[in-house]
Amino acid sequence: MVENLLTIGQLAERAGCKVQTVRYYEQIGVMPKAARTEGNQRRYGPRHAKRLAFIRHGRELGFPLDAIRNLLGLADNPNHSCAQADHIARAQLKNVESRIIRLRALKAELERMIVQCRGGTIADCRVIEVLADHAHCLHPHDTGAARQASRTNGATNRALRSA
Amino acid sequence: MVENLLTIGQLAERAGCKVQTVRYYEQIGVMPKAARTEGNQRRYGPRHAKRLAFIRHGRELGFPLDAIRNLLGLADNPNHSCAQADHIARAQLKNVESRIIRLRALKAELERMIVQCRGGTIADCRVIEVLADHAHCLHPHDTGAARQASRTNGATNRALRSA
DNA sequence: CATAGGATCTACAGTCGCTGTAGGTTCAAG
DNA sequence: CTTGAACCTACAGCGACTGTAGATCCTATG
Numbered sequence: 001m002v003e004n005l006l007t008i009g010q011l012a013e014r015a016g017c018k019v020q021t022v023r024y025y026e027q028i029g030v031m032p033k034a035a036r037t038e039g040n041q042r043r044y045g046p047r048h049a050k051r052l053a054f055i056r057h058g059r060e061l062g063f064p065l066d067a068i069r070n071l072l073g074l075a076d077n078p079n080h081s082c083a084q085a086d087h088i089a090r091a092q093l094k095n096v097e098s099r100i101i102r103l104r105a106l107k108a109e110l111e112r113m114i115v116q117c118r119g120g121t122i123a124d125c126r127v128i129e130v131l132a133d134h135a136h137c138l139h140p141h142d143t144g145a146a147r148q149a150s151r152t153n154g155a156t157n158r159a160l161r162s163a
Numbered sequence: 164m165v166e167n168l169l170t171i172g173q174l175a176e177r178a179g180c181k182v183q184t185v186r187y188y189e190q191i192g193v194m195p196k197a198a199r200t201e202g203n204q205r206r207y208g209p210r211h212a213k214r215l216a217f218i219r220h221g222r223e224l225g226f227p228l229d230a231i232r233n234l235l236g237l238a239d240n241p242n243h244s245c246a247q248a249d250h251i252a253r254a255q256l257k258n259v260e261s262r263i264i265r266l267r268a269l270k271a272e273l274e275r276m277i278v279q280c281r282g283g284t285i286a287d288c289r290v291i292e293v294l295a296d297h298a299h300c301l302h303p304h305d306t307g308a309a310r311q312a313s314r315t316n317g318a319t320n321r322a323l324r325s326a
Numbered sequence: 327c328a329t330a331g332g333a334t335c336t337a338c339a340g341t342c343g344c345t346g347t348a349g350g351t352t353c354a355a356g
Numbered sequence: 357c358t359t360g361a362a363c364c365t366a367c368a369g370c371g372a373c374t375g376t377a378g379a380t381c382c383t384a385t386g
Contacts, residue, residue, distance in 0.1 A: 009333065019334080020374060028372090039381050041334055057294050061269050065372070071294065086277060093273040096266055103263045106224050110256040114249060172362060182363085183345060191343090202352045204363055228343070328386085335380065341373085351364065356357100 005043040008034070015052045022052065030055055030069055063092055168206040171197070178215045185215065193218055193232055225262075226255055 012019045025031040026042075031051060034042035051072070058068040067088050074085050175182045188194035189205075194214060197205035214235070221231040230251050237248050 007333075008335095018374075021372085023335095024373060037381090039334085040336095041381070054294050059372085061272065061294070062266075089273055089276050093270065093277060096270045096273060100263060100266045100270065103225075103259055103266065107256065107259045107263065109224065110252055110259060113252050114256065170362075181345075184343085186364095187344060200352085202363085204352070222343085330385090331383095333380100333382075336378095338376085340375075342371100344370085346369075347367085349365095351362100353362075354360100356359085 005035075005045060006049065008042045008044070011044045011049060011052060014049060015056045017052075017056055025052070025055060028065070030065060030072065061092065062096060063088070067092065168198075168208060169212065171205045171207070174207045174212060174215060177212060178219045180215075180219055188215070188218060191228070193228060193235065224255065225259060226251075230255065 006014070008019050008022055012022050015022070022031065026033060031048065034044055034048065037043055054072065054075075055065075055068055058071065059065070063071070070088060071085060074082070169177070171182050171185055175185050178185075185194065189196060194211065197207055197211065200206055217235065217238075218228075218231055221234065222228070226234070233251060234248060237245070
């Protein structure tokens with residue numbers, strides 16, 4: 001190895017991502033074009049490594065690449081106010097909070113499903129039942145019409161081409 | 164409207180998803196082919212509505228469509244033991260729990276970032292800094308080599324075709 | 327110095343779960 | 357009868373990668 005430069009494989013390993021991911025980042029422009037050896041292979045210095053760490057860390061925090069692109073843009077001219085960075089982070093925080101709330105509800109429901117599924121047959125398995133049941137639905141949609149329809153269950157398929 | 168059958172738009176609205184999503188589900192086979200009117204429009208009965216509710220509810224619980232397909236398969240022959248359904252639900256519970264743990268860590272970090280970003284300039288903005296800093300990284304990757312490389316910052320680009 | 331095999335290269339297709347678009351047809355109300 | 361919303365098919369696009377094929381490069385060993 002020459003001059004302490006990293007190959008793409010070494011860079012990727014350090015950042016905890018795949019080689020293809022690094023190439024992808026270069027392709028979409030969040031990573032700059034790498035320098036090349038005479039044999040056309042990419043070589044990376046510490047600045048690349050830092051930038052990639054920044055990107056990966058942002059991704060791990062759930063920021064979309066677009067937001068990361070913005071943050072990188074902000075970081076590139078450091079005399080700027082950080083109001084925008086703050087704004088991006090706050091938006092992300094809201095996002096994360098709502099995901100947590102939803103996931104907690106999901107967790108409770110899954111636990112209920114599992115507790116109630118005690119090795120019987122599917123016919124009385126709560127896992128299936130809970131999933132099928134509107135009453136447990138997080139989405140506040142209509143229930144009345146579906147039940148109404150299910151009362152008129154017998155005569156449906158007239159005026160139909162095929163069933 | 165004839166015979167209490169639902170149009171695709173009505174069905175989608177009831178399930179809280181888009182019309183295209185319903186067509187997509189039909190296409191990939193998690194929803195059965197719908198009956199058609201003479202004018203070739205889809206019509207749905209209560210069984211379809213229930214199945215779609217099942218699917219959407221599963222998706223909201225974070226199940227991938229593949230797992231839902233399995234659950235539907237199980238639900239379709241109810242004499243089966245529910246061990247498999249239980250297994251799927253347990254796997255999903257683990258998944259959800261680990262997502263919650265991760266998200267809580269992210270939330271804490273984002274809050275820290277925001278608190279410390281008090282309208283200064285980017286240069287001392289924690290949002291940027293935290294993202295750039297290896298020490299806050301969730302991924303347990305190497306830090307030594309990158310720092311080592313950054314010490315030899317000056318002489319890098321010999322043996323390179325271009326910078 | 328030759329060679330083997332691992333790492334890299336480009337280019338492109340595939341993943342998941344939708345979402346959007348274009349260009350046409352059907353349906354129900356006025 | 358006309359209008360316009362809702363429907364139809366077919367396909368492209370999204371985000372963020374991941375995988376593949378087939379060629380080339382790099383380096384360690386014989």
